[in-house]
Amino acid sequence: MLRSLLVKNFAIIEDLRIDPSPGLNVLTGETGAGKSILVEALGFLLGARGSSSWLRSGGERLEVTGFFDRQDFPRELQAQFKIAGGPVMVRRELDSSGKTRAIINSQSAPLSALAALGEGLVDFHGQNEHVALLKPSVQLELLDRFAGHEDLLGETAAAYEAWSGLVASREAAQMSEEERRRRVELARLQLQEIDEAKLKEGEEEELEASLPLLKNAERLKAFSHGAYELLYEQEGSVLGCLLRAERALAELARVDPGMKASHDQLETARLSLEEVAHALGDYRDKTQASPGRLDWVLGRLDLILRLKKKYGPSVKEILAARERRACELSRLENAQERLGQLELELAAAVDKLGRACGLLHRERMKAARRLAGLVLEELKSLGLEGSRLEVSVELEEGRFARHGADGVEFLFSANPGEPLRPLKAVASGGELSRVMLALKTVLAGADRIPILVFDEVDAGIGGAVARAVGRRLSALGETHQVLCVTHLPQVACFAESHFHVLKEASAAQTTVRAERLEGERRLEAVALMLGGRQATSASRRHAQELLAASRAPGPLR
Secondary structure, eight states, rough: EEEEEEEEEETTTTEEEEEOSSSSSEEEEESSHHHHHHHHHHHHHTTOOOOGGGBOOOOSSSEEEEOOGGGSOHHHHHTTTTTTTTSEEEEEEEEEEEEEEEEEEEEEEEEEHHHHHHHEEEEOOOHHHHHHTTHHHHHHHOOOHHTTOHHHHHHHHHHHHHHHHHHHHHHHHHSHHHHHHHHHHHHHHHHHHHHTTTTTTHHHHHHHHHHHHHHHHHHHHHHHHHHHHIIIIITTTTHHHHHHHHHHHHHHHHHHHGGHHHHHHHHHHHHHHHHHHHHHHHHHHHHOOHHHHHHHHHHHHHHHHHHHHOOOOOOOHHHHHHHHHHHHHHHHHHHHHHHHHHHHHHHHHHHHHHHHHHHHHHHHHHHOOOOOOOOHHHHHTOOOTEEEEEEEEEOOOOOOTTTTTTEEEEEEEEETTTTOOEEHHOHHHHHHHHHHHHHHHHHHHHHHEEEEEESSSTTTTHHHHHHHHHHHHHHHHTEEEEEEEEEOOHHHTTTTTEEEEEEOOOSSSSSEEEEEEEEHHHHHHHHHHHHHOOHHHHHHHHHHHHHHHHHSSSOOO
């Protein structure tokens, strides 16, 4: 679980901390108070793209820090960062220039580590996901995620890669001689350009690290020389004075043995300073201004930048592009001789890919029935008793892709007697929110992501349906830590921890704070959510009833 979240200089937040509990945690407050900013900050912490526009006015750097339970960390990250105890601290910073820095337990971490952490720890559901749910590609991904088709998808993707490579080889063999010659020439030129650069992985980072040393070589030499002289070389140097003091202490110790410990301490300090002085002398002697080396490094970085623009965002990607060009060149140069053999290999590859797609299709059909049944049960508990849902899986013969040959679409009917139609054609905003919540609930049990974040999942609903959503989120809190931004008192009353986010404006600047509400203060907040700007006796009674009912056992509907 997430133990603590600390946010500094993020948008309108100056310095804010929340300590979520296990179970359901809700964030309430007026529109624009900063609730969704906290969700955005958590996403930034776990690898989402940052923006310098998030930096609070007047701040030099924004920081987001989270403390997580160790057992939730992916094992490969535990090994990489030598995580032995918990909780684990994760921090990400962003400065005014747009540069970010990530830290895991006091160790620098690449952004890829945060992204991997985010994928394994937290499942975000925001309002924009309603739109994503309408895409058939997303529906296909959800079905495979539910069914755990990773192995079948891997086998199908491997068969697809083999097939598509053979198709490309056959096309190369069948193309005109002029086109083949043109592509061979282009591939050779690109290979030559990359090979002549003689790139090495990690080279760019080494060059960038050496750049400030080369640019400031004269200053570094002057500083090291000045420090060396003060410590060792000039008349009245620190070490000369220490040596005389040490000799005086030695004489003292001969007469008074009680001073021997002081003499030994001074001797140790002098020897340590001698090591520092020798190191400074060596540093001074080897530090030389080298305009030629500086020009070479700058030119090398410029060359790498030009190659990155052509072939990929990193040296690793450039080298991978080189291997792809080499394979393409080999296919093009040997295409004519292999045409007959290619036809035989292609027939075998089509058969293998077809069998892989067929197996994946049959497994998807089974999973589709299970998924539809489970989601339908959830929808009934969320106030859509008369709804129907099916997951359509159709095999599109010959339309191969890395993920198989299936087209998947969710078909939905909200009311009895209405025909099943594509979800995007029939669902209202409130219905779509509940379908997404039902899917998240079913998928949460399948992939066991420990933290679920819902940003206004209750949009477009109210009344009894809102209570059903709150009870469902509370039930999810029994197996997950849930963070939910909500405007509905029917949802807020089910929380284990209730945080009220409020914005305070002064003449100088706006600040945001979050308060954990308990007892009478929570009752008052729920009453205000019910009654508008001012709580009334009626809204307080209603709030008491909601809070009491939320603690009573009962069915999820």
